[in-house]
Amino acid sequence: MNAWIEKQRHLIDFTLASLARRRTKNLGLLLVYALLVFVLASVALYTHALRQEAARVLERSPEVILQRMVAGRHDLIPPGYLERIGRIRGVQQIEGRLWGYYYDPVVKANYTFMAPAAEQVKAGTLVVGPAVARSRGLAPGNTISFRAYSGKLFAFTVAGVLPHASELVSADLVLMSEADFRAFFEYPAGHHTDIALSVANPLEVRTVAAKLAAALPDSRPILREEVLRTYASIFDWREGLMLALLSAAIFAFAILAWEKASGLSAEEKREIGILKAIGWETGDVIKMKLWEGGLISLTAFLLGFVAAYVQVFRFGAPLFEPVLKGWAVLYPRFELVPAIDGLQVATLFFFTVFPYMAAVLVPIWRAAITDPDSAMRS
Amino acid sequence: MIELKSIRKAFNQGRPNEFWALNGIDLTIEAKKVTAFRGPSGSGKTTLLTIVGCLARPTSGRVRLAEDDISGLPERFLTDIRRSTFGFVFQQFNLIKGLSALDNVMLPAFPTGRPHRELRERSESLLDRLKLAHRREARVEWLSGGEQQRVAIARALVNDPKVLIADEPTANLDTALSREFMGILENLNAEGRTVILTSHDPLVVESAAVHRVVSMRDGRLTED
Numbered sequence: 001m002n003a004w005i006e007k008q009r010h011l012i013d014f015t016l017a018s019l020a021r022r023r024t025k026n027l028g029l030l031l032v033y034a035l036l037v038f039v040l041a042s043v044a045l046y047t048h049a050l051r052q053e054a055a056r057v058l059e060r061s062p063e064v065i066l067q068r069m070v071a072g073r074h075d076l077i078p079p080g081y082l083e084r085i086g087r088i089r090g091v092q093q094i095e096g097r098l099w100g101y102y103y104d105p106v107v108k109a110n111y112t113f114m115a116p117a118a119e120q121v122k123a124g125t126l127v128v129g130p131a132v133a134r135s136r137g138l139a140p141g142n143t144i145s146f147r148a149y150s151g152k153l154f155a156f157t158v159a160g161v162l163p164h165a166s167e168l169v170s171a172d173l174v175l176m177s178e179a180d181f182r183a184f185f186e187y188p189a190g191h192h193t194d195i196a197l198s199v200a201n202p203l204e205v206r207t208v209a210a211k212l213a214a215a216l217p218d219s220r221p222i223l224r225e226e227v228l229r230t231y232a233s234i235f236d237w238r239e240g241l242m243l244a245l246l247s248a249a250i251f252a253f254a255i256l257a258w259e260k261a262s263g264l265s266a267e268e269k270r271e272i273g274i275l276k277a278i279g280w281e282t283g284d285v286i287k288m289k290l291w292e293g294g295l296i297s298l299t300a301f302l303l304g305f306v307a308a309y310v311q312v313f314r315f316g317a318p319l320f321e322p323v324l325k326g327w328a329v330l331y332p333r334f335e336l337v338p339a340i341d342g343l344q345v346a347t348l349f350f351f352t353v354f355p356y357m358a359a360v361l362v363p364i365w366r367a368a369i370t371d372p373d374s375a376m377r378s
Numbered sequence: 379m380i381e382l383k384s385i386r387k388a389f390n391q392g393r394p395n396e397f398w399a400l401n402g403i404d405l406t407i408e409a410k411k412v413t414a415f416r417g418p419s420g421s422g423k424t425t426l427l428t429i430v431g432c433l434a435r436p437t438s439g440r441v442r443l444a445e446d447d448i449s450g451l452p453e454r455f456l457t458d459i460r461r462s463t464f465g466f467v468f469q470q471f472n473l474i475k476g477l478s479a480l481d482n483v484m485l486p487a488f489p490t491g492r493p494h495r496e497l498r499e500r501s502e503s504l505l506d507r508l509k510l511a512h513r514r515e516a517r518v519e520w521l522s523g524g525e526q527q528r529v530a531i532a533r534a535l536v537n538d539p540k541v542l543i544a545d546e547p548t549a550n551l552d553t554a555l556s557r558e559f560m561g562i563l564e565n566l567n568a569e570g571r572t573v574i575l576t577s578h579d580p581l582v583v584e585s586a587a588v589h590r591v592v593s594m595r596d597g598r599l600t601e602d
Contacts, residue, residue, distance in 0.1 A: 002491075002493075003490070003491030003492075004491060005491075006491040006492065006493055006494060007488065007489060007490070007491035009494060010484075010487075010488035010489075010491070010494070010497075011488065013488075013494075014481075014485070014488060017476075017477055017481060018476075020476075021475070021476030021477070267475075271474055274472045274474060275485070276457075277433055277460075277466060277468075277472070278461075278466060278485060278486040278533065278534075279457060279460055279461030279486045279489060279537065280457070280486075280488070280489050281453070281454060281457045281489060282453065283454075284488070284489045371433070371434055372433045372434075372457075372460075373428040373433040373434040
């Protein structure tokens with residue numbers, strides 16, 4: 001066992017010395033390789049963290065949202081619907097919600113206006129999302145006016161700015177009192193945008209949805225798990241789009257790495273001949289080259305992955321943010337919570353390290369089985 | 379003792395450019411003696427040396443090493459024998475550029491898994507013995523021809539082989555360095571090592587250190 005360990009140590013020593021001898025080639029290779037891992041890992045880490053963030057934020061949203069449909073389009077919930085739902089077993093709370101979209105021509109952006117259920121916001125005041133506050137330069141105490149779709153001008157005082165932590169979904173949010181909301185949009189009294197239901201037991205959500213569909217055939221229940229799935233697929237799609245856009249560059253990098261790894265110079269072939277002549281077995285030469293490939297690919301993988309981690313979680317992925325996040329017109333600004341998916345790392349490792357090892361091994365195998373007497377004739 | 383029986387060696391066998399480098403060699407090389415193969419270029423000296431040193435297998439014929447027939451052994455066993463029994467000094471020295479003299483000397487012992495410290499001490503003592511202790515950390519390409527050859531000799535001795543094989547050892551050396559080499563060779567032989575070399579340098583083949591000269595031409599032995 002000790003001899004085996006010593007032998008591996010010798011092989012690693014020789015490998016490191018060999019790498020140092022061809023410093024320029026190996027550094028270039030390491031750089032290209034690390035860059036490839038960096039790009040792939042950045043996209044993977046960022047989209048995974050976005051998915052996690054969306055899931056985390058949506059955890060607090062209602063389990064079921066009921067929308068009324070007219071001719072296949074979302075319509076207002078008329079008075080009496082809340083009463084018609086009545087008491088459904090398993091539903092903890094039923095709440096009619098008021099929200100709508102407002103286009104602000106000043107910053108050419110869409111806001112989501114909402115009236116929270118409880119009287120959290122006093123009449124004449126607003127609580128705005130962080131992106132709205134940023135784009136309009138608002139701070140608590142400021143006054144802002146919006147021209148309603150009816151043409152009337154409404155002035156409000158900013159009572160507060162929503163916390164930064166929930167920015168992913170609240171960036172463009174403007175909260176106002178129910179009275180202000182109805183006046184601003186000329187919303188008919190007793191009508192709501194949709195109905196939110198809280199269900200305590202996740203196993204009962206689908207049963208509640210089925211009962212709702214039966215009780216109100218013109219309405220459609222939207223489950224939170226479906227929203228989460230939609231978010232996940234949006235981020236999956238963005239990740240795919242990003243990778244498709246980058247595929248040419250990734251492919252070029254991969255070819256370069258392959259070329260560098262698999263190209264065996266005449267000098268390297270000569271050295272393999274010498275090693276065999278002085279008593280190295282074919283297996284020893286291959287092991288040594290495997291150590292070499294392993295050291296390069298692991299170092300590149302670690303460098304690329306750590307750089308991607310720092311880029312995504314420390315600097316907010318400035319390179320890929322616009323494509324991967326793409327949030328309407330107002331870009332949310334938020335700190336992603338570091339999240340790493342083991343399977344994702346394993347997949348990335350498999351698709352970057354293994355092809356490299358194969359690229360190294362094939363030409364080495366060919367060179368390593370050459371007759372040792374070639375050294376005598378060089 | 380190394381015994382060669384009806385050794386023939388072909389290159390590119392079965393192709394239009396087939397070439398027989400050795401054409402029936404019968405030879406016994408005595409242990410603990412210095413044997414030199416002499417002959418013009420293309421006479422088969424080096425090919426014979428590769429077969430004796432287990433670097434290549436004969437196309438036909440038998441090679442016996444101390445009573446054991448080694449001509450049909452698979453590569454792995456041949457490598458073991460080569461590593462433990464033979465040490466090689468090549469005509470071009472064949473040192474690994476970019477590595478220090480000490481690293482080059484240690485190389486043949488790496489696959490044996492000998493403890494690093496022991497290996498280092500052994501390599502340093504060999505360099506010391508060959509008056510190269512002060513150059514052990516120097517890269518081999520910075521050494522002179524004579525120094526490079528001494529590194530090659532130290533490398534050949536690191537696994538303490540019974541047989542030292544040298545191919546045209548003085549081809550790249552001037553007279554003084556050639557004499558120095560023959561002196562080293564004499565000492566190694568005095569330690570009980572068998573030395574087999576090829577040369578057409580009179581300074582080698584006519585040296586008192588060489589016990590037997592085997593002449594070759596066209597892949598055959600001509601006279602002793």
